[in-house]
Amino acid sequence: MFRSVIIGQYYPVESPVHALDPRTKILITFAFIVVLFVANNPAMYAVLAGFTLCSVALSKVPPRLIIRGLRPILFILVFTLTLHLFMTQGEELFRIGPLVASKEGVVQGVYIAVRLILLLFTTSLLTLTTSPISLTDGLESLMKPFSRVGVPAHELAMMMTIALRFIPTLMEEAERVMKAQMARGADFESGHILQRAKSLVPLLVPLFVSAFRRADDLAMAMEARCYRGGENRTRMKQLHAGQRDVVAGAATLLVVSLVVFMRWGVR
Amino acid sequence: MTTIISCQDIYHRYDAGGAGEVDALDGVDLEIDESEFVAIIGPNGSGKSTLAKHMNALLLPHQGRVLVAGRDTKDPDLLWEIRRTAGMVFQNPDNQIVATVVEEDVAFGPENLGLCPEEIKRRVVESLSAVEMTDYLKHAPHQLSGGQKQRVAIAGVLAMQPQVLVLDEPTAMLDPSGRREVLETVKRLNKQKGITVVLITHFMDEAVEADRVIVMDAGKIVVAGPPREVFSQVEVLRNVGLDVPQPTEVAHRLKAMGFDVPPDVLTVDELVAAVCR
Amino acid sequence: MPVIVESLSYVYNKNSPFEVKALDDVSLEIGDNEAIGLIGPTGSGKSTLVQHLNGLIRPQTGRVIVDGTDLSQKKVDMKKVRRRVGLVFQYPEYQLFEETVLQDVAFGPKNLGYSQEEAEQRAKDALLAVGLSSSVHMRSPFDLSGGQMRRVAIAGVLAMGPAILVLDEPTAGLDPRGRDDLLRHLSSLRAEKQMTVVLVSHSMEDVAKVAERVLVMQRGRIAKDGPTREVFQASEELEAMGLGVPAVTRLMKRLGEKGKPVSQNAITVEEAAEQIARVLRAGEGEQHV
Numbered sequence: 001m002f003r004s005v006i007i008g009q010y011y012p013v014e015s016p017v018h019a020l021d022p023r024t025k026i027l028i029t030f031a032f033i034v035v036l037f038v039a040n041n042p043a044m045y046a047v048l049a050g051f052t053l054c055s056v057a058l059s060k061v062p063p064r065l066i067i068r069g070l071r072p073i074l075f076i077l078v079f080t081l082t083l084h085l086f087m088t089q090g091e092e093l094f095r096i097g098p099l100v101a102s103k104e105g106v107v108q109g110v111y112i113a114v115r116l117i118l119l120l121f122t123t124s125l126l127t128l129t130t131s132p133i134s135l136t137d138g139l140e141s142l143m144k145p146f147s148r149v150g151v152p153a154h155e156l157a158m159m160m161t162i163a164l165r166f167i168p169t170l171m172e173e174a175e176r177v178m179k180a181q182m183a184r185g186a187d188f189e190s191g192h193i194l195q196r197a198k199s200l201v202p203l204l205v206p207l208f209v210s211a212f213r214r215a216d217d218l219a220m221a222m223e224a225r226c227y228r229g230g231e232n233r234t235r236m237k238q239l240h241a242g243q244r245d246v247v248a249g250a251a252t253l254l255v256v257s258l259v260v261f262m263r264w265g266v267r
Numbered sequence: 268m269t270t271i272i273s274c275q276d277i278y279h280r281y282d283a284g285g286a287g288e289v290d291a292l293d294g295v296d297l298e299i300d301e302s303e304f305v306a307i308i309g310p311n312g313s314g315k316s317t318l319a320k321h322m323n324a325l326l327l328p329h330q331g332r333v334l335v336a337g338r339d340t341k342d343p344d345l346l347w348e349i350r351r352t353a354g355m356v357f358q359n360p361d362n363q364i365v366a367t368v369v370e371e372d373v374a375f376g377p378e379n380l381g382l383c384p385e386e387i388k389r390r391v392v393e394s395l396s397a398v399e400m401t402d403y404l405k406h407a408p409h410q411l412s413g414g415q416k417q418r419v420a421i422a423g424v425l426a427m428q429p430q431v432l433v434l435d436e437p438t439a440m441l442d443p444s445g446r447r448e449v450l451e452t453v454k455r456l457n458k459q460k461g462i463t464v465v466l467i468t469h470f471m472d473e474a475v476e477a478d479r480v481i482v483m484d485a486g487k488i489v490v491a492g493p494p495r496e497v498f499s500q501v502e503v504l505r506n507v508g509l510d511v512p513q514p515t516e517v518a519h520r521l522k523a524m525g526f527d528v529p530p531d532v533l534t535v536d537e538l539v540a541a542v543c544r
Numbered sequence: 545m546p547v548i549v550e551s552l553s554y555v556y557n558k559n560s561p562f563e564v565k566a567l568d569d570v571s572l573e574i575g576d577n578e579a580i581g582l583i584g585p586t587g588s589g590k591s592t593l594v595q596h597l598n599g600l601i602r603p604q605t606g607r608v609i610v611d612g613t614d615l616s617q618k619k620v621d622m623k624k625v626r627r628r629v630g631l632v633f634q635y636p637e638y639q640l641f642e643e644t645v646l647q648d649v650a651f652g653p654k655n656l657g658y659s660q661e662e663a664e665q666r667a668k669d670a671l672l673a674v675g676l677s678s679s680v681h682m683r684s685p686f687d688l689s690g691g692q693m694r695r696v697a698i699a700g701v702l703a704m705g706p707a708i709l710v711l712d713e714p715t716a717g718l719d720p721r722g723r724d725d726l727l728r729h730l731s732s733l734r735a736e737k738q739m740t741v742v743l744v745s746h747s748m749e750d751v752a753k754v755a756e757r758v759l760v761m762q763r764g765r766i767a768k769d770g771p772t773r774e775v776f777q778a779s780e781e782l783e784a785m786g787l788g789v790p791a792v793t794r795l796m797k798r799l800g801e802k803g804k805p806v807s808q809n810a811i812t813v814e815e816a817a818e819q820i821a822r823v824l825r826a827g828e829g830e831q832h833v
Contacts (some may be wrong), residue, residue, distance in 0.1 A: 023539070032329070075486075108434075117542050132367075133367050133371075140372055161365070161366060161367060162365060165364065165365065165366060165368050165408065168409040169408075169409055172409070175487070204540075214359075214361070214362050214363075216358065217359055217362035217363070218362050218363070218365065220325060220357070221357055221362065221363040221365070221420075222352065222365060222375075223325065223350070223423065224323055224325065224350060224355040224424075224425060225350070225354070225375055225376040225379060225427065226347050226350050226376060226379040226380060226381045226427065227375070228347070228352055228379070231383045232384060233378055233379060233381060234378055234383065234384065235378060235384065236371065236378060236384050236387040236388055236391065237371070237384075238379070238384055247362045258389040
């Protein structure tokens with residue numbers, strides 16, 4: 001049976017953003033999110049929004065995919081907006097029963113909403129332009145200096161890689177077990193919530209048992225290939241930060257400095 | 268011929284319980300020469316898998332010793348060199364592949380050895396070419412068939428440039444075409460590159476390809492010798508719970524019926540020749 | 545009452561770039577008390593066909609009728625179908641999950657609506673039928689050997705009392721003794737309960753031992769459907785498809801080519817030896833004249 005699983009949201013296409021070193025992208029995203037919470041007037045938001053839109057354009061990712069990323073938080077957006085609208089004290093705009101909508105409320109609500117939207121756009125952009133493996137490699141590289149203070153950078157990266165490797169395999173196995181149990185009359189679909197939770201036992205137990213066995217086998221195979229942890233281990237793939245990364249980093253630094261200056265620079 | 272693996276009167280006690288189930292070894296002596304192709308056969312529980320795991324120090328004997336290229340497996344300082352020398356491929360094709368892309372998985376071994384990136388890249392290309400999987404460099408493991416996965420596993424071991432390739436029932440979970448792929452790859456590596464091969468199997472059509480066949484039962488070696496010699500001992504094999512190739516069995520029955528048929532035929536062709544004499 | 549498959553076709557991932565036609569206009573009938581071998585190269589559609597028989601996959605085009613129930617209808621009593629057609633997947637031991645062997649084997653009957661006692665009795669009977677003694681009943685299924693686990697899994701399906709038992713590579717991964725044991729149990733089960741057994745297998749020798757009728761699949765179609773001996777006669781055709789025939793069948797064919805009057809019907813070692821003996825004796829007889 002043909003099986004093609006696309007993990008995560010990665011959208012493979014050639015673009016300047018895709019070509020960046022994953023570490024650069026992770027750091028930019030991080031910096032952007034931090035500065036997002038510094039902004040507190042329309043001008044600053046405009047600068048940040050402009051930066052985001054430029055990045056999206058450069059990434060050659062279809063905008064609809066990025067907008068689709070908003071779907072999960074749509075409810076939160078509306079909820080937050082409504083909350084701020086009615087909970088903030090200020091000049092009354094209109095009222096619904098006992099609830100008073102204020103002008104300040106509108107402003108606050110919109111600010112928060114814009115913040116959430118830009119936050120989501122940026123993180124979506126990160127996962128759309130960086131494959132899970134690249135992300136893992138980038139994170140490992142960034143964490144490595146901290147391994148001296150006890151952060152298990154290599155182990156975490158190894159765990160992520162193995163998890164990613166086995167997702168399609170485990171999905172296939174889950175399907176197989178499900179079919180085997182259905183052939184024995186198991187019903188995963190009908191019944192109320194508690195019944196359905198209980199009916200998952202014949203699916204979950206075999207998967208767990210099998211996962212432990214896999215782990216055992218895999219550990220043995222890794223040892224047989226001389227794996228002994230991250231010490232003295234080299235990597236075939238090397239991350240190379242190049243000119244592009246310097247440019248992207250500089251651009252980000254500019255934007256961040258600008259917003260910080262706008263916030264605290266003019267007194 | 269130099270001995271590359273030497274098992275000297277080794278014992279391994281039975282370790283009861285679920286997933287850690289391991290069969291006993293009850294006094295096994297075995298010498299394997301460089302570039303030999305040895306097949307080890309036996310029913311489940313005979314200890315063949317246990318024996319295989321002694322060859323790369325995954326298990327240590329409770330008595331006796333195992334030498335791999337002269338190195339004692341009990342010496343913890345020599346452990347990694349031994350595992351580099353004797354690479355092992357296991358039964359489950361999926362549970363050996365650690366990376367998300369073939370290229371990276373084959374690189375895993377050399378990475379563990381601390382080699383430089385250029386050398387690793389070179390070895391990856393070389394190993395994949397040796398198992399004829401070069402086209403699959405950038406593939407994800409779940410896109411491969413069982414036979415292809417096992418070949419990638421073999422490449423992953425080859426990338427460490429071992430002298431011995433130990434394969435523990437590598438074809439047990441494969442379909443016939445996958446089994447053919449793996450066996451042909453292993454034979455080619457043995458003949459063309461001189462890599463010593465130790466093949467644990469319960470498929471007789473694989474064992475007949477070996478230079479020497481070792482038959483195990485209940486932790487002991489029962490019979491050993493060239494395939495022809497071993498498989499003609501049909502009664503012994505039957506008692507141990509093993510098959511013989513069908514032509515051999517037919518020849519055996521004919522002999523029992525009083526016909527002058529040589530008992531050591533292994534293939535259809537040989538039996539046809541014998542009958543048409 | 546038989547299983548009837550009429551012009552069944554099935555396409556995976558329809559209308560996507562990954563479209564694959566797994567079944568192409570398949571028609572066949574399975575009757576009571578048959579022993580059928582289903583062979584074919586990987587990807588020929590065996591697995592897809594077999595999953596239609598117990599309703600795990602619903603027909604896209606064509607019909608599958610089990611015991612008078614048309615599986616292409618909207619509302620089908622699946623439990624009734626799965627009671628009738630038991631399906632044992634490859635490496636079935638991977639489906640075990642209960643705390644004791646008895647409870648696991650009773651899972652199937654309980655799903656069908658039997659009471660706890662009835663389900664346990666069925667479980668006990670099924671375990672006996674696969675050659676497992678009562679000493680395993682209260683043990684954890686994960687404590688058993690691989691071969692025992694496999695038999696527990698098969699008992700789990702048997703306990704549901706199917707009229708047709710389909711097994712996908714039941715001997716995969718077993719050593720020769722385990723394989724022979726299992727095949728023997730299957731044969732006696734069939735005789736006792738008058739069940740139809742469908743054996744999906746890559747091993748021609750296994751099929752030759754157990755099956756009276758062989759279905760050969762290739763590229764989603766049924767390429768051959770006939771008595772075992774007849775199908776194995778066409779050894780070149782089968783080999784061209786990438787399938788083998790039992791070594792003895794090839795042997796007899798070669799001897800026939802060399803002018804020896806052996807019957808081409810032999811598919812087991814015993815038959816082959818008898819045939820060759822007969823010919824050799826005749827030859828000797830001539831010489832003594």
